[in-house]
Amino acid sequence: xxxxxxxxxxxxxxxxxxxxxxxxxxxxxxxxxxxxxxxxxxxxxxxxxxxxxxxxxxxxxxxxxxxxxxxxxxxxxxxxxxxxxxxxxxxxxxxxxxxxxxxxxxxxxxxxxxxxxxxxxxxxxxxxxxxxxxxxxxxxxxxxxxxxxxxxxxxxxxxxxxxxxxxxxxxxxxxxxxxxxxx
Amino acid sequence: xxxxxxxxxxxxxxxxxxxxxxxxxxxxxxxxxxxxxxxxxxxxxxxxxxxxxxxxxxxxxxxxxxxxxxxxxxxxxxxxxxxxxxxxxxxxxxxxxxxxxxxxxxxxxxxxxxxxxxxxxxxxxxxxxxxxxxxxxxxxxxxxxxxxxxxxxxxxxxxxxxxxxxxxxxxxxxxxxxxxxx
Ligand SMILES: [Zn+2]
Numbered sequence: 001x002x003x004x005x006x007x008x009x010x011x012x013x014x015x016x017x018x019x020x021x022x023x024x025x026x027x028x029x030x031x032x033x034x035x036x037x038x039x040x041x042x043x044x045x046x047x048x049x050x051x052x053x054x055x056x057x058x059x060x061x062x063x064x065x066x067x068x069x070x071x072x073x074x075x076x077x078x079x080x081x082x083x084x085x086x087x088x089x090x091x092x093x094x095x096x097x098x099x100x101x102x103x104x105x106x107x108x109x110x111x112x113x114x115x116x117x118x119x120x121x122x123x124x125x126x127x128x129x130x131x132x133x134x135x136x137x138x139x140x141x142x143x144x145x146x147x148x149x150x151x152x153x154x155x156x157x158x159x160x161x162x163x164x165x166x167x168x169x170x171x172x173x174x175x176x177x178x179x180x181x182x183x
Numbered sequence: 184x185x186x187x188x189x190x191x192x193x194x195x196x197x198x199x200x201x202x203x204x205x206x207x208x209x210x211x212x213x214x215x216x217x218x219x220x221x222x223x224x225x226x227x228x229x230x231x232x233x234x235x236x237x238x239x240x241x242x243x244x245x246x247x248x249x250x251x252x253x254x255x256x257x258x259x260x261x262x263x264x265x266x267x268x269x270x271x272x273x274x275x276x277x278x279x280x281x282x283x284x285x286x287x288x289x290x291x292x293x294x295x296x297x298x299x300x301x302x303x304x305x306x307x308x309x310x311x312x313x314x315x316x317x318x319x320x321x322x323x324x325x326x327x328x329x330x331x332x333x334x335x336x337x338x339x340x341x342x343x344x345x346x347x348x349x350x351x352x353x354x355x356x357x358x359x360x361x362x363x364x365x
Contacts, residue, residue: 019251026250030242044246051250052257115236135199136233142199154196161195164229 003067011058022051025068029075032133035118036079036126046082050075069140069147076130076148083126120170121163128163135160185212190219198226 003024009017029050034043054074061070121132127149134145146156185193185208193209205213205223213220 015255018254019247022247022250026247027239027242030246031239034240035237044243047242047246048250048253052254055254055257115238117232117236118238121233132233133237136230137237137239139234157195157199161198161226164198164226164233168225168229 004063004065007058007061007067007070008063011061011063018055021067025071026051028068028138029071032072032075032137033079035122035133035137036129037082038119038122042082042086046075046078050078053078066144066147068138069134069144072134072138072140072148073150079130080126117167117171121167123170124163124166128159128166131156131159132163132167184215185209187212187216187219190216191222194219194223194226198223199230 001020003021006014006017006021006024010021026047030043030047033046033050034040037043037046050071054071057074061067118137121129123129124132131145131149134140134148135142138144140148142153142156142160145160146153149156149159151159190209190212193206193212197205197209204210213223
């Protein structure tokens with residue numbers, strides 16, 4: 001049974017189809033939001049908010065389109081609302097502290113926060129982080145990333161390119177900025 | 184040779200297709216430009232590392248049930264407003280049904296009277312006749328119905344009467360004393 005078929009049944013009022021889709025996607029949405037926020041409880045609440053928003057929006061879903069990117073698009077909007085409420089000064093929560101400079105660098109704590117590279121990725125602009133997670137965390141193709149972000153494919157490629165470049169620069173590899181680089 | 188800024192545009196376009204060989208023009212530029220080659224390698228390596236280190240942790244097991252319960256409590260699902268797509272289909276089905284009904288009405292066999300109609304009519308007439316004072320119109324109708332039966336009975340009765348008269352005359356003749364006896 002495809003996600004899109006279940007979504008169509010959900011549109012037609014099937015409670016079982018909704019429950020099945022929650023079962024299939026709540027872990028993926030939770031991981032996206034957990035990596036984005038760095039807070040487990042926030043991620044749980046935002047996962048729930050995402051599905052409630054999807055429940056309200058399901059009449060507008062077009063079954064011809066892939067369901068995953070549509071749902072991640074809603075998760076992204078939920079996350080944006082969360083940032084507006086939580087981060088008015090664009091200040092990072094404690095979990096976002098640089099793992100290199102923090103004393104909490106034990107393996108368990110690292111596991112809780114994710115890899116150092118992804119912690120750096122979190123500190124990029126939200127849109128850049130989202131593009132990276134959808135592409136490499138979720139494994140979406142460029143079309144899926146574009147749909148989830150509501151942008152064109154070429155825009156998605158540019159966004160990913162810039163995100164990787166900025167990440168490389170921040171990671172201190174020194175390879176992020178080269179002579180003649182104007183992009 | 185292609186300028187570096189053009190090469191970067193090509194890199195953006197092909198950065199996510201690492202398996203594929205770069206287009207010939209880009210490949211030629213990369214072969215002769217260390218800076219662009221380093222850029223390409225950096226993007227390729229970073230993409231590989233990001234994919235390899237994206238950790239997925241188990242979500243709390245209660246979360247799915249909590250979400251479903253919250254959705255049920257928050258807003259009992261309402262069927263969506265009829266979409267244009269669905270409306271179009273409904274219209275097509277209605278037109279097809281109307282056309283089919285019209286065709287059937289046009290070509291259906293002519294209605295034949297049911298054979299039970301006449302006996303039922305007669306039974307109703309008899310019931311009416313015995314349940315209320317008979318009127319002139321009813322008498323006429325009853326006469327019409329029973330005429331075929333009444334005529335043979337009348338003829339039979341006349342024959343019986345004729346026979347009885349004949350027998351009476353014969354008996355009377357046998358038992359009557361002769362008036363001319365001296
Ligand atoms: Zn170059």
